[in-house]
Amino acid sequence: MAVTMQDVAARAGVSIKTVSNVVNGYPHIRPATRERVEEAIDHLGYRINETARSLRTRRTDMITLAVPELSLPYFAELADSVIQAADARGLTVLIEQTSAGRSREVDVLTGKRRNMTDGLIFSPLELGPEDLALFDVDFPLVVLGERVFGAPADHVTMNNVAAAQAATLHLASSGRKRIALIGGHEGEHVGSAALRTTGYRQGLEEAGLPYDPALVAEAGLWHRSTGAEAMGRLLDEGVEIDGVFALNDALALGALHALHARGLDVPGDVAVIGFDDIDDARYSAPTLSSVDPGREQIAQTAVGLLVARIADADAGPFRRVVPDSRIIGRESTGDAPTSGAETVVAVQEGGVERVEPQGEPAAV
Amino acid sequence: MAVTMQDVAARAGVSIKTVSNVVNGYPHIRPATRERVEEAIDHLGYRINETARSLRTRRTDMITLAVPELSLPYFAELADSVIQAADARGLTVLIEQTSAGRSREVDVLTGKRRNMTDGLIFSPLELGPEDLALFDVDFPLVVLGERVFGAPADHVTMNNVAAAQAATLHLASSGRKRIALIGGHEGEHVGSAALRTTGYRQGLEEAGLPYDPALVAEAGLWHRSTGAEAMGRLLDEGVEIDGVFALNDALALGALHALHARGLDVPGDVAVIGFDDIDDARYSAPTLSSVDPGREQIAQTAVGLLVARIADADAGPFRRVVPDSRIIGRESTGDAPTSGAETVVAVQEGGVERVEPQGEPAAV
DNA sequence: CCGCTAGCCTACAACGTTGTAAAGCACGCG
DNA sequence: CGCGTGCTTTACAACGTTGTAGGCTAGCGG
Numbered sequence: 001m002a003v004t005m006q007d008v009a010a011r012a013g014v015s016i017k018t019v020s021n022v023v024n025g026y027p028h029i030r031p032a033t034r035e036r037v038e039e040a041i042d043h044l045g046y047r048i049n050e051t052a053r054s055l056r057t058r059r060t061d062m063i064t065l066a067v068p069e070l071s072l073p074y075f076a077e078l079a080d081s082v083i084q085a086a087d088a089r090g091l092t093v094l095i096e097q098t099s100a101g102r103s104r105e106v107d108v109l110t111g112k113r114r115n116m117t118d119g120l121i122f123s124p125l126e127l128g129p130e131d132l133a134l135f136d137v138d139f140p141l142v143v144l145g146e147r148v149f150g151a152p153a154d155h156v157t158m159n160n161v162a163a164a165q166a167a168t169l170h171l172a173s174s175g176r177k178r179i180a181l182i183g184g185h186e187g188e189h190v191g192s193a194a195l196r197t198t199g200y201r202q203g204l205e206e207a208g209l210p211y212d213p214a215l216v217a218e219a220g221l222w223h224r225s226t227g228a229e230a231m232g233r234l235l236d237e238g239v240e241i242d243g244v245f246a247l248n249d250a251l252a253l254g255a256l257h258a259l260h261a262r263g264l265d266v267p268g269d270v271a272v273i274g275f276d277d278i279d280d281a282r283y284s285a286p287t288l289s290s291v292d293p294g295r296e297q298i299a300q301t302a303v304g305l306l307v308a309r310i311a312d313a314d315a316g317p318f319r320r321v322v323p324d325s326r327i328i329g330r331e332s333t334g335d336a337p338t339s340g341a342e343t344v345v346a347v348q349e350g351g352v353e354r355v356e357p358q359g360e361p362a363a364v
Numbered sequence: 365m366a367v368t369m370q371d372v373a374a375r376a377g378v379s380i381k382t383v384s385n386v387v388n389g390y391p392h393i394r395p396a397t398r399e400r401v402e403e404a405i406d407h408l409g410y411r412i413n414e415t416a417r418s419l420r421t422r423r424t425d426m427i428t429l430a431v432p433e434l435s436l437p438y439f440a441e442l443a444d445s446v447i448q449a450a451d452a453r454g455l456t457v458l459i460e461q462t463s464a465g466r467s468r469e470v471d472v473l474t475g476k477r478r479n480m481t482d483g484l485i486f487s488p489l490e491l492g493p494e495d496l497a498l499f500d501v502d503f504p505l506v507v508l509g510e511r512v513f514g515a516p517a518d519h520v521t522m523n524n525v526a527a528a529q530a531a532t533l534h535l536a537s538s539g540r541k542r543i544a545l546i547g548g549h550e551g552e553h554v555g556s557a558a559l560r561t562t563g564y565r566q567g568l569e570e571a572g573l574p575y576d577p578a579l580v581a582e583a584g585l586w587h588r589s590t591g592a593e594a595m596g597r598l599l600d601e602g603v604e605i606d607g608v609f610a611l612n613d614a615l616a617l618g619a620l621h622a623l624h625a626r627g628l629d630v631p632g633d634v635a636v637i638g639f640d641d642i643d644d645a646r647y648s649a650p651t652l653s654s655v656d657p658g659r660e661q662i663a664q665t666a667v668g669l670l671v672a673r674i675a676d677a678d679a680g681p682f683r684r685v686v687p688d689s690r691i692i693g694r695e696s697t698g699d700a701p702t703s704g705a706e707t708v709v710a711v712q713e714g715g716v717e718r719v720e721p722q723g724e725p726a727a728v
Numbered sequence: 729c730c731g732c733t734a735g736c737c738t739a740c741a742a743c744g745t746t747g748t749a750a751a752g753c754a755c756g757c758g
Numbered sequence: 759c760g761c762g763t764g765c766t767t768t769a770c771a772a773c774g775t776t777g778t779a780g781g782c783t784a785g786c787g788g
Contacts, residue, residue: 002744004743004744004745005744005745006744014767014768015767015768015769016744016745016746016768016769017745017746017747017767017768017769018766018767018768020745020746021746021766021767024746028764028765028766028767029765029766029767030765030766030767033766033767047478047479048479048744048745049419049479049743049744049745050477050479050480050745051415051418051419051424051479051480051743051744051745052419052743052744052745052746052773053744053745053746054415054745054773055413055415055416055419055743055744055745055746055773055774055775056744056745056746056747056772056773057745057746057747057773058773060415060480062458062480069444070434070440070441070443070444070447071440071441071444071643073437073440076434076435076437076440076443077434077435079434079440079459080433080434080435080461083434083459083460083461084461087461092458092460092477092480093458093459094426094456094457094458094459095443095447095457095458095459096447096456097444097447097448097451113414113456114411115411115412115413115414115415116414116415116424116426116456224643224644224646224647225646225647228647228704253644253647254647256649257647257648257649257651260649260650261702261704279435279588280588280617280644282588282589283588283589283592283617283618283621284621284648284649285620285621285624285648285649286624287621338625340592340625366774368773368774368775369774369775370774378737378738379737379738379739380738380739380774380775380776381737381738381739381775381776381777382736382737382738384775384776385736385737385776388776392734392735392736392737393735393736393737394735394736394737397736397737412774412775413773413774413775414775415773415774415775416743416773416774416775416776417774417775417776418743418775419743419744419745419773419774419775419776420742420743420774420775420776420777421743421775421776421777422743
C-alpha cells in the first residue's frame, strides 16, 4: 500500500539502510548516492513511517498535556504556550481533558494511553497528597500546580501565597477595608485555593484588617458562572463590601458581571482583582486587574524539564520551579487612567529549589 | 527494560499469542488460562506497547485537530468539544496550532507528522481555493469552515450567510438604521469573513437599509484587540452608528470595550451582536447577543465523519454538513430584561448534502 | 470404536524502521 | 607495490505486536 524504504531502495539501487541514512542525515554518503535516493523519495512520494521508527527508537516525539478543560481560558492559554514550547523542540502535544473527574486523573497516570507519548505534563485538580503513590510512575513527568507536594517528579508551580498576599494588599492600599474572597474551598489544605486563601489572610493581616468569614464565598468550580453566583450570594446577604479578590479571572469576570447586574460601580463602589491574567482581563468592562503568574514561563519551564527527563530520566534531583509573578493593575482597581492602560504594581520573585531523592526540599 | 508479552507468556506458561488474545478479549480461552495470564500481567505490571500494536494494525487511534490557536476562545471551546467527541469513541486528540501562518497550514497537510495519526480535522485560515490540490491527501480528512470548497474531503461548515443575515436583520428589527460591520476582509471572496459580509448585506437589503462602505471596518485577525481597534477607528471617524455586527465574538467583545471606553451605552446608544456564542458572551457586561453556529454539533459531526472515513476511506460520496444555527438575544441587543436571561430569536436550519466524486454538489 | 467438529492454543512471519558490525573500496604512503 | 586508513555501503537482527494457518484435545454422533 504505502511506499516504504524498501521501495525507495529498490528504485535508487541501494540498500534499505542507505535510504535510512539519507533520511536521517547521516553525513558519510556520496553526493551521487544521496541524490539518487532523494530522487526516488520525491518520485515515489515516500514518507517515513513514524510508528515503525518509534518502535525501533523507543521515542515518539510526542508528549501529553493533561489539563482540566480547554474551555477554561487559563488552560486554553496554557495549552497554547505549551504547544508552542514543545513545537520549538520538535515535539507534538497530545491533550487530555480531565474535567470528568477523579477517575480521569487516575487514568492519566495509569491508563494505557500513557505509553504512546514520551512524557506527561499534568495539572491535577482532584488528586491530592493522599494519592502520592500514583505519581511514582515510570515515565517522565512534570507536575503543575500545588496540589501534590512530595511527588517524585519535577514541579512547576506558582507564587500562590505571595502573589495572593500582594493582590490583597494592593486592594487594601487603595483604602479598601471590606475585601471579599471569591472561590474558596472550605476544608482544603492543599491546592491553589488553600494557598491563595492563605495569601489573602496574610495580606489582610499585613494591612491591619480583620479576617471576616462572612466575606468569604465558596466556589467549587472556578468558572464565570460560579463566580457570578458567589458574588451574588455575598451581595444578597447584605455584607458590606468594597473590594473583591477572586481566586481566578473567570471568577472575577463572573463577579464583575454580578456587580454590574446590581448597578454597582467598579472600581467606584467595589474594586476587583483576579488571578491568572488571561487575555480576557485586558478587554472586559472594566478591564480587570489580575495576577500574572508567569504562564509563559511555566509552559517553557515545564517543557524544558520534561525534555531533560526524557533525555535522561536520572538527571539529578527533582526540581521545583516557581516563576516570578506580577500584580497587573487595570481599571477594576482604579490603576488605569485610560482604558487600555495597565501598570505593574508589584513583582514576586520566584526561584528554583532541588528536592533531594529522600524528599526533603533543599534550598539552592 | 519494559515488560513485554514475552515476559508475561513465560510467567503464565503460554505462548505470546495467547497473551495477545487475552489482552484483546478473544473469546475462546479457557478460564484457567485467562486467569493465569491475567495474574502474570498484574504481577509483572505489564502494559501493552501501543507503538508496536500500531505498527502491526496500522491504526494509532489518534486523530489530529489543526486549528489557528487555542487562545481564541472559539477554537478552545471547539477543541474541548472535539476532544470529548473523540474520547467517546476511544480516540485521542493531538492538537496542532497553525496561527504561525500559511506554511504551517501546508505542513499540516503534507508534513511528516501526518502519519502518526489516523486522520485530520482541519480548520484552515489561510489556505484557499488556489490550494485545492493540497487537500487531495491520502489520509482521512474533514475540513471545517468555508475557505475551501471543492476539496475532495468531507466538510463541516456553518450557516454563515443565513445566520449573518438573520443577525443583521435582528439589529434592524429593533430600529437600528446605521449598522456597522466589524471584521471584514477586503477583497476576500471565500471564507467566513466574505460569507458573513454577504449575509450582512442581504440583511440590510431585506430590512430596506442602504449599504454604506463607511460602516465597514476591516480586521484581519479576529481578536479582541483588533475588534477594539476597529471599533475605535469607526468612532474616531465620526460615522453615525447605532448597531454593530461583529464577525465573531472576540471582535464584538473588543468593540464593547471600545464603546464603553468612549462612554457609549450598549444597547442604549449602540446595539451589538457577535458570532460564535462563546462562553464569554454570557458573562460580559453587557451580556453579548450572538450567533450560535452549532459548535457542539460541528465537533460531533466532524469526528463522526472522520471515524467513518477511517473505517472505510471509500465510504460513499463526500458530504457537506451544516448544523442548525441560532440567534441568541442578550443584553447587548436589548433582548434580556434581566442580566442572566437570553432568548432564541431565530433559527437557521442546516442540512446535509452529498458531493459527487466529480465535484458537483447534489442536494439530498 | 472411529471420525468429525469445535474449542483452545501455538509457531511463524510480518509490520517498517534503525543499531551493529563488518565488508568493499579508493587513496596515499612507505 | 603492498598495506593501512577512512569513507561509504551493506546484511542482519531486533523493536513488540498481531494475522494466518494449523495442531492438538475432548466430546459427540454414527
